[in-house]
Amino acid sequence: MPFTPGEAATAYDKRAEYTVREGELHQTNVYFTVTIRNLSTSQAFSPDFAFSDVAETGADGQVSTVVEGDVVGMTGWPQEIASGGTFTLKDGYSVKDATAIEYTLDIDGLAGRSFSFSR
DSSP: OOOOOOOTEEEEEEEEESSSBBOOOOEEEEEEEEEEOOOOOSOOGGGGGGGEEEEEEOOOOOEEEETTTTOOGGGOOSBOOOOTTTEEEEEEEEEETTTTTTEEESSGGGGGOOEEEOO
16 A cells, blocks of 8 residues: 655665665555464464565665554564464565565574465
8 A cells, every 4th residue: 555654764775784774765665465364273373573575666776664653564573472472563664666566474583484465
């Protein structure tokens, strides 16, 4: 979903390896509404190793994550999701072009499952 970040928005360089570095806003700003459901009947889910990314942005080397208001991205997770519970967040990105964007969500890092959505 396209959105216009306000002055309070914070952008982080998504391509900065191993560091959190301030990024810049690009031509197109979008967010993805993500709902995670914990299917376990007995254990809480810890989202410590949940990651997202985008591709097909017109300039994949220039991507920023955006945090503002209810667009919280991967930083907005609760400590855990109770068994049988759900959590919904808006994951924001600033990119050159979102005409054919592909969004990927990795659950539990490299050991978990990956989900991709494209438009």
